[in-house]
Amino acid sequence: SQTIHQWPATLVQPVGSPLSLECTVEGTSNPNLYWYRQAAGRGLQLLFYSVGIGQISSEVPQNLSASRPQDRQFILSSKKLLLSDSGFYLCAWSVLGSYNQPQHFGDGTRLSIL
Amino acid sequence: GQNIDQPTEMTATEGAIVQINCTYQTSGFNGLFWYQQHAGEAPTFLSYNVLDGLEEKGRFSSFLSRSKGYSYLLLKELQMKDSASYLCASMDSNYQLIWGAGTKLIIKP
Numbered sequence: 001s002q003t004i005h006q007w008p009a010t011l012v013q014p015v016g017s018p019l020s021l022e023c024t025v026e027g028t029s030n031p032n033l034y035w036y037r038q039a040a041g042r043g044l045q046l047l048f049y050s051v052g053i054g055q056i057s058s059e060v061p062q063n064l065s066a067s068r069p070q071d072r073q074f075i076l077s078s079k080k081l082l083l084s085d086s087g088f089y090l091c092a093w094s095v096l097g098s099y100n101q102p103q104h105f106g107d108g109t110r111l112s113i114l
Numbered sequence: 115g116q117n118i119d120q121p122t123e124m125t126a127t128e129g130a131i132v133q134i135n136c137t138y139q140t141s142g143f144n145g146l147f148w149y150q151q152h153a154g155e156a157p158t159f160l161s162y163n164v165l166d167g168l169e170e171k172g173r174f175s176s177f178l179s180r181s182k183g184y185s186y187l188l189l190k191e192l193q194m195k196d197s198a199s200y201l202c203a204s205m206d207s208n209y210q211l212i213w214g215a216g217t218k219l220i221i222k223p
Contacts, residue, residue, distance in 0.1 A: 043118070043201065043213035044157070059210075090156055099144050099209045100164060105156035
């Protein structure tokens, strides 16, 4: 069966510090991969999605970036965090090319910026 | 623009039935998803509708009317563990999900 791992679970970082969140998927090949952010009481905001290695689409201009160095690895990064980057970050995967298949989420990373 | 509307919060009694509504306006339509999200946890998939009508899965059912841009999630025989937020998401013409803010469901004994 497929599993998705996301870490760390919680992170407290000072303003201006760098960020690296990692997500890996097991049990499937060539997945679609997604990074979302969820602010308290808000819906999910799509940040990045990827349909293959090195292929990243950005949905929201910001100081975050994403990379997909391997088929089942997705990384969210920042060089300098802002206070507004606080939130719940979720990685998700879905079956490539199957639009009626759901997205499956990792456990999320709760990021607090001080 | 693209928009998903659902009530912010609902309260229901254990053992009862509750209906959570969702209206959507998206650029194109490729289906409507419902997810459950317990506090502090990730969303988990509940249902998918792309054709008009009712889909039943145990205690949970989901309905879609494409002409009205409307869906609902029906929860029967409510249990305390059903206390969670329920997220409605519409898939647009680019096969991206547009998410509602979620409906927080509070179950009282």
